[in-house]
Amino acid sequence: MKPLVQRLGYVALNVTDIGTAIDDARTIAGVRLVERQSGRALLTSNQRHAELVLHEGTADEVRAIGLQAHDAAAVDAVRDRVRDAGLPLLSQRPSLDCIERSVTFATSEGHVFEVHTPMPLSQPVRYTGPGIHPRCLDHINLSSRDSEKISRELEAVLGVRQSERTKGHEIIWLRAADNRHHTLATVKGKSGLHHFSWEFASFDDFKRLGDTLDAEGRFLVWGPGRHGAGDNLFAYYIDRSGFLVECIAEMEVIEDENHQVRIADPGENLSNPKVVNRWGALPPRIWVEHSMPFAPAVAD
Numbered sequence: 001m002k003p004l005v006q007r008l009g010y011v012a013l014n015v016t017d018i019g020t021a022i023d024d025a026r027t028i029a030g031v032r033l034v035e036r037q038s039g040r041a042l043l044t045s046n047q048r049h050a051e052l053v054l055h056e057g058t059a060d061e062v063r064a065i066g067l068q069a070h071d072a073a074a075v076d077a078v079r080d081r082v083r084d085a086g087l088p089l090l091s092q093r094p095s096l097d098c099i100e101r102s103v104t105f106a107t108s109e110g111h112v113f114e115v116h117t118p119m120p121l122s123q124p125v126r127y128t129g130p131g132i133h134p135r136c137l138d139h140i141n142l143s144s145r146d147s148e149k150i151s152r153e154l155e156a157v158l159g160v161r162q163s164e165r166t167k168g169h170e171i172i173w174l175r176a177a178d179n180r181h182h183t184l185a186t187v188k189g190k191s192g193l194h195h196f197s198w199e200f201a202s203f204d205d206f207k208r209l210g211d212t213l214d215a216e217g218r219f220l221v222w223g224p225g226r227h228g229a230g231d232n233l234f235a236y237y238i239d240r241s242g243f244l245v246e247c248i249a250e251m252e253v254i255e256d257e258n259h260q261v262r263i264a265d266p267g268e269n270l271s272n273p274k275v276v277n278r279w280g281a282l283p284p285r286i287w288v289e290h291s292m293p294f295a296p297a298v299a300d
């Protein structure tokens with residue numbers, strides 16, 4: 001059966017300084033402000049109404065990860081599976097007016113997901129302004145105390161499928177119905193979000209990213225390089241709210257319906273470059289240990 005979710009919908013963050021967070025997303029990633037009102041801002045890099053949702057909050061933390069389902073029937077199917085799995089069903093009220101139907105649930109470690117009907121394509125294709133102008137928000141990587149358990153929960157509820165995992169289930173990559181190598185991943189660590197990712201159009205964009213960060217006296221945390229898992233180009237930076245942001249290009253697409261889960265050997269402490277970074281440089285400690293917490297899951 002096809003996964004019930006098509007792709008990543010949005011990332012919603014609580015931030016202590018919303019002005020700075022908006023400014024960072026606009027000047028570095030180069031996304032567009034769609035609207036800002038009463039402590040909330042919607043930003044996007046394409047026609048989708050919202051990809052990055054920022055809420056003024058008392059802590060820098062993750063509010064929810066939006067996953068786009070095919071239609072309302074798929075949302076209802078996810079709701080039923082959440083109940084069957086015995087996971088906390090938090091809400092059936094869409095978090096944004098532009099979303100027609102949704103269900104919000106939490107994993108057993110408190111990662112919060114809103115599975116929603118397609119995001120309206122209400123915005124212009126192209127726009128002016130600073131930053132890189134990514135193509136789209138493309139994947140997220142959770143951190144979990146028990147990656148294997150969280151992966152099983154997501155597979156059961158969302159129908160997402162494993163593309164690849166490490167031998168000891170330290171990292172698991174899951175694909176949605178669009179068949180990209182991963183829309184969701186989970187890495188062993190504190191419960192939270194490890195990073196979220198924008199897709200770039202070309203390798204030139206990575207040069208501009210490095211130069212843009214440099215012009216602000218900042219730097220890339222890791223990369224550019226090419227991940228073994230997913231075969232994608234990557235670079236990471238930390239935004240001014242403390243979130244780890246990945247920028248990628250050329251993510252592998254798995255079209256084989258009979259794809260067998262690849263099992264990778266990451267080496268001790270992610271020391272195998274052919275899994276971690278085919279070009280050689282291994283991740284720094286700041287990357288390995290990064291995790292941002294989810295806000296406490298509250299049912300309405």
Ligand SMILES: [Fe+2]
Binds near residue numbers: 140
């Ligand atoms: Fe990633």
